[in-house]
Amino acid sequence: MTAHPRDPQALRRASGLVVALLLLWPLLRLSQFSPSALFEAGNLKVMGRFLRNFLPPEVSAEFLGYVVKATLETLAIATAGIALAFVIATPLAVAMTNSLSISRIGPGPARKPRMALRVGVRALVLLLRGVPELVWALLFVRALGLGPAAGVLALAITYGGMLTKVYAEILESSDRRAVDALLAGGSGRLVALLYGLLPNAAQELVSYTVYRWECAIRASVVMGFVGAGGLGQLMDQAMKLLNGGEAATILLVFLLLVLLADAISARLRKLLA
Amino acid sequence: QPVLKVSAIPDEAPTELQRKFAPLGKYLEKETGMKVEFVPVTDYAAVVESLATGKIDMAWLGGFTYVQSKIRTNGATIPIVQRQEDAAFTSKFITADKTIKSLADLKGRTFTFGSPSSTSGHLMPRHFLLQAGIDPDKDFKTVAYSGAHDATVAFVQAGRADAGVLNASVWDKLVEQKKVDTDKVRVFAVTPPYYDYNWTVRGGLDPALRKKLTEAFLRLDPSNPEQREIMALQRTSKFITTRPENYSGIEAAARGAGLIK
Amino acid sequence: MSFRIETASIRYPNGQCALSQLTLAGGRGERIAVIGPSGAGKTTLLRLLATALRPSEGRVELLEQSPWALSAGRLRRLRCNIGMVHQAPPMPPRQRVVTAILAGRLGVWPAWKSMLSLAYPADLAGATEQLARLDLADRLFDRCDQLSGGQLQRVGVARVLYQRPELILADEPVSAMDPVLANLTLGELCKEAATRTATLVASLHAVDLALRWFPRIVGLRSGAIAFDLPAERVTDVLLRELYASESESPPVHGREPLRMAALSAGGDRPKSACR
Amino acid sequence: MSFRIETASIRYPNGQCALSQLTLAGGRGERIAVIGPSGAGKTTLLRLLATALRPSEGRVELLEQSPWALSAGRLRRLRCNIGMVHQAPPMPPRQRVVTAILAGRLGVWPAWKSMLSLAYPADLAGATEQLARLDLADRLFDRCDQLSGGQLQRVGVARVLYQRPELILADEPVSAMDPVLANLTLGELCKEAATRTATLVASLHAVDLALRWFPRIVGLRSGAIAFDLPAERVTDVLLRELYASESESPPVHGREPLRMAALSAGGDRPKSACR
Amino acid sequence: MANKTKAAQLCMSCLLTLIAVAAVVSASFAYLSLNLGQLFSIDAAGEMLRFLQSFFPPDLSAGFLARTARGMLETLAMSAVGTLCAAVLGLVLALPASGRHGAALKALSRLVLNLLRSVPELVWAVLTVLAVGLGPFAGTLALALHTAGVLGRLFAEALENAPAAPAQSLLATGASPALAFLYGTLPCVQPQFLAYTLYRWETNIRMAAILGFVGAGGLGQMLYFELSLFHLAQACTVIIAMLVLAALVDAASAFMRRDWVMVHA
């Protein structure tokens, strides 16, 4: 019988915990974290009064007209933006995913340059999604003028960056064995993606894409900026003016759209199951 | 048919701006024979930027945004007309707090401006605050930017900020429309007058068209029942011509406040 | 020479040394069984031959080429000629059997064909044929996660049969199969290797199967070669030594099957179908 | 009675009928081997006994209880007493061996203990002990995806040994092990069953192992019981029939090992360690 | 051959769905009558290039750098604390939402998640400002509430996709669903969860931008301010600071993905 070994991870875990706590403390201080403020009677009363203000929702014909028009526009912009973002994201994600790297196996020839390339793509994607939408919008307004085109492009660029990143992360997290077998059998990366990763990851990819579409519907910054209006902008306005009734109506529309997105997502996932 | 693209700084809700512009747009269509298209945006910078790059032809600008557009185009944009009232515009400091009686009481309180690009909601109040010895970046507890004049009122009325500042014309409108509870919110200080809003056309716009537009504005007459509505919506009784030099005071104030580098 | 490994070592990232200074070569058309205790490095050796692992030191030569000196494109072409049956079948659970089998040719198909094949199988007949050899043709359109252990393993074998590589590697290809099926499957693998004079290297736990189907037996132990002999010269003693647990002497129950297996090996090994 | 299945059928959602009208019972302390061709329904039968599948029709009684009539809480308690070694070890790849083994007792540990155990293993000694029985004590802190096939399978067995259930189910528990190790493992499973008079039901492909270690053999074919006999009465003919491929007569190579296995079974089966 | 119909992977409904998606996308483009061709004219390229040039060089004066650094810290704190709270809340809601505790709880928790995320951050910010007053905590709370809805949904769907065998095998040995989750499912989905959380953190760093207006401060408010005033050099500095933060999070996510970090228990 061997003497019982000690867990070799124990020390690392304990020190990790300590470091995490040490880091968390200043962060909590900086963000002035104080949940007790939530439950102060005065604050609750103010909030309650404000929330009562949400009822009844605004249903005047004029406002509903605005909402319907904004909804249509928003849906169109979000759909077009996501479609372009998808076009941008797919090749970038394939290029960025380490699991799909042929040179990873072994490691084989050209490992270093490929890794450098991946780092490059990573940086590019970081730039796409890291530069605020507003800046992209300003840029495209210069080229295309005010109007949906600039908004769609700004959305496409930032969301393209976000989709790329998340696609890559999803692909990276799914089971590698199937791809490894394919890549070691001489297939190309695109084909390995289709035969080895997608069967497992497709559902999650689709569900994230639909979620992004839903975010695009809510996005207000870009659309308002380029004069495309949209639901998000109406919402911002209603909230800034603390107009509860209007906000409630728009919130209901948001909720409906979220439910719609959920239904679409569920349907697509079922198709892929 | 050629199109005249028009926009306005979003110092009020874009829907409101659109409503205000509709009859004026029809009038200008008739006067110029062009199709007039109004593009509402939600960001001051977008208007300045599009005017500077010729993506729109004419815009309703604040004094400060005009100065910005002038700087960005090296003086190419041309202000053509302004409302009579804009020649002596003021901003009003408001509060819902009984203990605030003068600007000096603001130290250590929370305060909200309108948009950072706003003349009457930010630049000039800041300028006069500085003159009164209050540095907003140091002396206030928190500074928020509500984004629009009517939002500032909402902020103050809901108690989210101890005090705020907005342009006099919007305040009067809100009071008139009973959109503000004057029992709670009151004006406790007013700025000295300054030049503000104007209609500016982009550089390179056909001078003949510019002339036509200027004249169209100047011809507006409240005694004409059709044009009365336009004037009422623009909240003025008369448009007057304006010149770039009118805004050198604003430019100086902006430089002094560090808003133009 | 179909493959040649010279003093190759493999060390996994966690420091585990799975093969040390191993030297082994096989000629075209040879059939080699690798046997050895659990953790001996059989899978590692086969993955080395499949170019899935790069030796930490030493040299590997496959089908007259040095895989790790090749350009990326040529390495891919080389890999198309090497097929591996994995110990745990690496099929995505949601994939259909027919797709999993056709995936064997992805390396040689043009990309458009591979993509179209996702919508409609590009070579139904071919996939059916290989599956039929393993008595599973009726499950062509089932999903991989709807198969039993033995059925899934046969799909893995069928994929390699469909691939038609010059070097066939099989990592315990029959571990989940009943005796009759195991014989059938090894028979098909051997037949495939024989008709195309491809090289077959298989790791096996069932010593009797190894001795029956493979003329050459390599015993692996702790990452090194314990013996490398023609099947008829593999003796009971050698086997006992090979499998002896490192910590203690072999358990008493272990003796019988070994002798039995060894005995039957010396006797009437059928030579018919293979070569 | 340890378990009793009465005319139970299992139909998978895709329509595949894996068990049809099967009736089988086992007494406390019995050791039963289930053998049969690939796809016969062995795994399905064991999953039925593990309450992982609910019969489409028929009745199941386990440890004197009707699992599907129990409340959720009582069903959980029942399940604590049933342990299963899966055909494909179901360990998350990134989990460490020690955690995977300790997971065997989750059902009986209080929740706080199980949670704490994620931070620091709650019962290092216990896990080491079980692993040592299978000759793998030195891999306690490795991640499951860093083990070889046979090593991972042993982790699965160790988990059930650690669980100490009254009904031990083992689905091909030694398919990835070499002969010596397979004997060692089956020996430990039998010893465990014997010392605690637990019931052991194992499916096996290696007929010789089944005949050596199990007094009672159940032959399964196409979801129905082909025979259910004491080991010494399992004849060559029965086995040949059991494994005969449905489409054709058994391949000629199949004969030898079967006879061999059957013969050895009749002979000197060691009875020492088990019971 | 009867197999022919079975062989085609594209079923009728898949085809219909594909067509529907294509139709909706082209309808959107048509509705907006987009003319993206303009983008590729020399003129447009020149305009954009000139605009980009006006951002450089960034303002690197000590005073502004110090302000930026303080903004970075504030943003980091708000986004980190907000995301952390959201991850915890999201996980708690994701478990029932993935259908582990029955259909009723699933529907309920899904509704809560949908509500949380259909209300944009900005709206939450207005509410939280009323609840706790102007300041970073309001921003933190707003981020946390919205993000919880988002992460909850993403977690739930990742859970539904996770391999079932490990948890099933534990359930079959009598482990409670919660423990089966901890020992069987979490190790499989943990990388995915971590990736989503870190990614969301990155998003929240940017989102803190919008929250500037609740007086939460940080980089977001600075960027909004400087961009509005066309202080492009200063805006450039702020953008670089945001990129640096995002890159840090990105690197952390890559680091966590390393095999030797990803040990589960």
Ligand SMILES: Nc1ncnc2c1ncn2[C@@H]1O[C@H](COP(=O)(O)OP(=O)(O)OP(=O)(O)O)[C@@H](O)[C@H]1O
């Ligand atoms: N990915 C890995 N990381 C670290 N160590 C590994 C890895 N894979 C295998 N090993 C170790 O390397 C040694 C050889 O493993 P290998 O899989 O080659 O054994 P094997 O002979 O195939 O055994 P088995 O018969 O059990 O499948 C073992 O000790 C194993 O634990």
Ligand SMILES: Nc1ncnc2c1ncn2[C@@H]1O[C@H](COP(=O)(O)OP(=O)(O)OP(=O)(O)O)[C@@H](O)[C@H]1O
């Ligand atoms: N999840 C499933 N869905 C549909 N059919 C299944 C599923 N699992 C198994 N089957 C089918 O049920 C039948 C019995 O499967 P089972 O796994 O019980 O066989 P087995 O006897 O264990 O075979 P093996 O020896 O190959 O493991 C097989 O035909 C198999 O294809």
Ligand SMILES: [Mg+2]
């Ligand atoms: Mg192996």
Ligand SMILES: [Mg+2]
């Ligand atoms: Mg089975």
